[in-house]
Each structure stands twice: as C-alpha cells, then as structure tokens.
Amino acid sequence: MEQHLAHRLMDQLARRGGLHRVPPAEVIAPSGDSTLFVSAGIQPWREWALSGRPERAGRVGLQWCVRTNRLEAAGAGGIQTAFAMVSDVRRGRIERIRYFEELLTAFQAIGLDPRRLGFLTARDSAGRPLDDATHRALTRLGIPADRLATRPHRMSAPFPGGPFGPNVFVLVDHGSAQVPHRGCTPGCTPDCTCGRWFHFWNCEFLDLQLDGAGRHEPADRPLVDSAGGSERLACAVLGRPDAYTLPALASVHAHVTTMARGDTAGTDTAALLRRVTDHARTAALLLGTGVVPGGKRHGHVLRRILRRAFVAAELLGAAPHRMVGLVALAAAAHRGWPGFPPVPDHRLAMVGAESEAFAALLANGRRAYRDLTHGAAGLTAETVFRLKAERGIPLEIVLEWCRRDGRSVELPDITEQMALEQRTSRVGYAPRPGSPVPAARRPAASPAVPAAGPSDSSPRSQS
CATH class of the missing domain: 3.30.930.10 (Bira Bifunctional Protein; Domain 2)
Known part of the structure; x- marks a missing residue:
C-alpha cells in the first residue's frame, strides 16, 4: 500500500x-x-x-x-x-x-x-x-x-x-x-x-x-x-x-505486541512497542546493506540500535533473543521495496550473538545490583552510577529492577549524578560536587564557532 x-x-x-x-x-x-x-x-x-x-x-x-x-x-x-x-x-x-x-x-x-x-x-x-x-x-x-x-x-x-x-x-x-x-x-x-x-x-x-x-x-x-x-x-x-497501522510496520508491531507480557495499553508501553518495531526495521535495513555490529562508525550505530531494542524488549518482558525473529520479519515485510535488501542468515546470526552478549551483561549486572542494594530500602544515585559506568546497565533497566523489587528511587539525585557522568565523559575529568577543579585539569576554552549556515529541521515530522 x-x-x-x-x-x-x-x-x-x-x-x-x-x-x-x-x-x-x-x-x-x-x-x-x-x-x-x-x-x-x-x-x-x-x-x-x-x-x-x-x-x-x-x-x-x-x-x-x-x-x-x-x-x-x-x-x-x-x-x-x-x-x-x-x-x-x-x-x-x-x-x-x-x-x-x-x-x-x-x-x-x-x-x-x-x-x-x-x-x-x-x-x-x-x-x-x-x-x-x-x-x-x-x-x-x-x-x-x-x-x-x-x-x-x-x-x-x-x-x-x-x-x-x-x-x-x-x-x-x-x-x-x-x-x-x-x-x-x-x-x-x-x-x-x-x-x-x-x-x-x-x-x-x-x-x-x-x-x-x-x-x-x-x-x-x-x-x-x-x-x-x-x-x-x-x-x-x-x-x-x-504509520504503525500501515501494512509494513503493522505486521511487525503486531508480533511485538504478542511478545509483551501484561498490559500493553499504557503510554510508556506503547512507546516501547514502537521502539522495538522501529529498531527491528532499521536493523534489517542496515544488516541487509552489509553493516556489521561493532565498535566504530556504522557498526557502532547498528549495535546501539540493537541494544536499545534489547532494552525495550526486556522492559516489555520479552527475551532479547526474540529480536532475531523480529528482524527477519521486518526484512520479509519489506521484500520488494526498492533499496531494501534481504538479510542473509549469517547476518541474522549476528543479531543472535549480540542478544546473547546483552543477556550475559544483564545477568552480571543483576548480580552486581543485588550486591549493591543488599539490605537497602532504596536506590541511591551512586549505585545507579556504578551500575551504568562499571557494568553498562541502562538506567531504564535499573529502575525497572527497583520497581519489581519494591525499592524506592531518588530520581532527582540520580538525574543529577547522570548529568555529572556525561560531563565527565566529555571533558575527561569531573570532580565530585563541592571540590575545586585543579588548574591543570580545567578544560581549555573553546574557540568561537562561526554561525552555522542556513538550515531547516522540521519540528513536526520525519518527512
């Protein structure tokens, strides 16, 4: 259509x-x-x-x-x-x-x-x-x-x-x-x-x-x-x-919905279902084009997209390895579209390997989470920081673990800590709040950047 x-x-x-x-x-x-x-x-x-x-x-x-x-x-x-x-x-x-x-x-x-x-x-x-x-x-x-x-x-x-x-x-x-x-x-x-x-x-x-x-x-x-x-x-x-009611995306979205456990009518759940659907199609397109999940350039983008889909699947109660079938389904739904190449089996196997690596990361992160929160009624910003920085566990997953375990969450402190982490990664160093910054560690002032040329980005659509 x-x-x-x-x-x-x-x-x-x-x-x-x-x-x-x-x-x-x-x-x-x-x-x-x-x-x-x-x-x-x-x-x-x-x-x-x-x-x-x-x-x-x-x-x-x-x-x-x-x-x-x-x-x-x-x-x-x-x-x-x-x-x-x-x-x-x-x-x-x-x-x-x-x-x-x-x-x-x-x-x-x-x-x-x-x-x-x-x-x-x-x-x-x-x-x-x-x-x-x-x-x-x-x-x-x-x-x-x-x-x-x-x-x-x-x-x-x-x-x-x-x-x-x-x-x-x-x-x-x-x-x-x-x-x-x-x-x-x-x-x-x-x-x-x-x-x-x-x-x-x-x-x-x-x-x-x-x-x-x-x-x-x-x-x-x-x-x-x-x-x-x-x-x-x-x-x-x-x-x-x-667009998710149109045939190509609707077939994938319907399958994602059957994978989810519990109520899928909530706003957050609906966004997760669409995220998995969108990322399954994008992964199918990139894999068919010849992109391989990796740590650099095109491969890094594909791995990031797959990881975001795995996270959404986990939050929906579906195992990450189900993405293999979803990517295959997305490729089949777009068969015959000009410029959308098929995904060979050995490329689909790469999605399986990525899902296994992600499942292992979650298992290790879950053990670390239990150790760090043992005997604690709530979750501190420091714990979230360590789980993300040392174990690579996304904030969404940690918050879902807390919800399932009935633990309280200090969300404002967590947000502040995550912002500090971002600044740390950008400048290579950031002191703890309240401590002075050594002169040798202060980032150099950025040179003036000339105004960008005329440009346009639509606030309404992706078209």
Missing part, C-alpha cells in the same frame, strides 16, 4: 514535470559526507544537483534514509529511524504557481484532495511573511486564507556552501470543523499543534546564495527540493495519523 502510493505519486510527478526516474542508492552515505547514512533523498544526488552538466532538469525517486539524531525519540511522535523518502528535485528557477499546480494535481491523482491541505510558510521575528511568492501562488490556485499560516523563519540548505532558501510545510487536515481535536477550536489553522494537522511533505525553494559580504543574492544554480516520507504520504492519503 505505502509503496504503491509512492510509486503512483512518482509516476505523476515524472510525467507532469518531465522528471527522470532514478533508482535508490544504498543507505550508506557517499564518501566524504558529514553523515554515516543517507538522511535525505537529495543527498545521493549532490554531484548532479550542483553541477552544470546538461541533463534533464529534474529527478524523482524513492530513497531509504536513516536518521539517528533523534534516536531517543524513535517510536514516539511520528519519529522513525529508517524510512523511505519520495524526492522530487529540479534544477533551475521555477515559477511557484506552475510548480504548485503540478504538485497539487499529482496529489489529487493519487487520492489526496487539495481542499484538505494546509500550508506553513516562513515569517520573520516581527511576524511578517518571508515567502510572498509561495503565498501568492497558493492564493491564485484557490487555497483559502484559513489554510495558509506562517511559522518562525528557517532556511533550508541541504548542501554546505550550496544554495538555500525558504521551506514550505504541506499538511493535511485529519480532523473536521465539527469535531475539534484535543479541545481546540473548530477553525484552527495549519500552525496549530492540536493534532488535527498532519505534516507529510516539504517544499524547499533553494534560490539564494551568499555573496562575498555575506549578503543574500540570487543563486547561480537554484534548486527546488520537494520530498516526503512514503508512509507519511500514505497516512495523508488514507486519513490515518499513525
């Missing part, structure tokens, strides 16, 4: 915009990129996008992406670690009204009524719109004023030193004027966070560059980068705000 809708949209965009269909690249980022994995559909096309070689003006394709910058939030709020992105990239300066007319017609052709859409454009600190061209184009196309809103100014710049420009969010109305969401008013606009508006698509008009004095000027090689996650696109078309 998700893949079918994505391909239908790409067919529409290619036909209406004269775009070239491009097959997906592998998820490992090209050499020299600042990320380990491809994190946006335009990323593998950098050389083509910035070159002046004569070729078709645009490309469209489906690209698997992996983003780990919000790994802790994976499974909550629509955040996904691995997802397939539909990207439409066009070179040259394009008239806004022509572009949006093609995009809205393509959306309508796959069942997404433009009358359900809303748009968020940029505004400055005084509240004035900064993308008048988009606002005028959408108004001329018949988008009502109550479907147009603005958000704080952010520029998008997919390539360092390349062109940049305003980003437009495209949202779909999942609610009804008669059925307000979360107590909001019926007439809320697309900038409302009540849950009625679902962000599924971005349009980035990269038509600016910096001159020698750091001022904005028209870009020599402008681009339009338009993209959205395939599952978020399917949710928009089908009127579902939850």
